[in-house]
Amino acid sequence: METLIVVKNLNLHDCWIGAGFIRNKVWDILHEIKTTKLNDIDVVFFDENNISENLEKEIEQKLADINPMVKWSVKNQARMHLRNNHLKYSHTENAISFWPETATAIAVRLNSDYEIEILAPHGLNDLFNLIVKPTPNFNLAIFQERLNEKQWKKQWINLNIKHTA
Numbered sequence: 001m002e003t004l005i006v007v008k009n010l011n012l013h014d015c016w017i018g019a020g021f022i023r024n025k026v027w028d029i030l031h032e033i034k035t036t037k038l039n040d041i042d043v044v045f046f047d048e049n050n051i052s053e054n055l056e057k058e059i060e061q062k063l064a065d066i067n068p069m070v071k072w073s074v075k076n077q078a079r080m081h082l083r084n085n086h087l088k089y090s091h092t093e094n095a096i097s098f099w100p101e102t103a104t105a106i107a108v109r110l111n112s113d114y115e116i117e118i119l120a121p122h123g124l125n126d127l128f129n130l131i132v133k134p135t136p137n138f139n140l141a142i143f144q145e146r147l148n149e150k151q152w153k154k155q156w157i158n159l160n161i162k163h164t165a
Contacts, residue, residue: 006066007043008110010059014046014077014092016119018107019099026127027156036155040071044107046092051079097121100146102135133162140164 007017019042028036043063047055056074063072077095081088089095092107099105102122111117118124122135132152134143140163153159 003041003067003070004108004110004116005114006063008114010043010045010062012045012047012059016044016092016096016107016109018042018044018096018119019104022106022108023103023127027130027152027159030128030130031156031158033156038070040073043072043074044077044092044096045074046077046089046095048078051076051082053079093119093121097135098138099135100138100143101132102126103132105135129160130156130158131160131162133164 003021004017007015020038021041024036024038028034043059056076059074060072063070063074077089077092080095084098086098089098096105096107096119103126105120105122106124106127107119109117109119120127125131126133132147134140144163147161153161
């Protein structure tokens with residue numbers, strides 16, 4: 001909750017925390033294991049008026065000043081279509097729908113009433129059923145590279161890896 005409050009207080013448009021922040025916690029709970037250390041915390045937002053990487057670095061520094069024990073990764077989804085060679089994204093939900101795995105393409109935030117909101121363009125079933133599969137139209141070679149690099153099955157033995165969407 002502390003992390004969600006910190007990110008909410010940034011007051012960024014269409015801003016969420018996603019990927020491993022949620023995925024790893026759910027998988028840890030479902031495997032009844034101690035909390036897995038995160039590589040980073042992915043903060044995503046959507047600002048078409050400023051797609052400079054410098055803005056992302058400034059926000060990362062602001063977050064590091066607040067909590068230096070965390071590695072922050074901040075990405076403006078309004079520019080990520082350029083890096084991913086996709087058509088322009090219309091908002092954060094559209095952007096994260098292109099993330100690699102359905103169980104990773106999930107984000108959360110606190111709304112104005114400090115209630116948790118969930119963004120899950122591919123639903124939550126794969127996450128809660130421990131299914132790891134690529135999002136539709138994701139590059140399967142990159143998906144396989146991620147599986148090899150992340151070695152999730154070693155940490156969470158009950159994962160069901162599927163190589164097609």
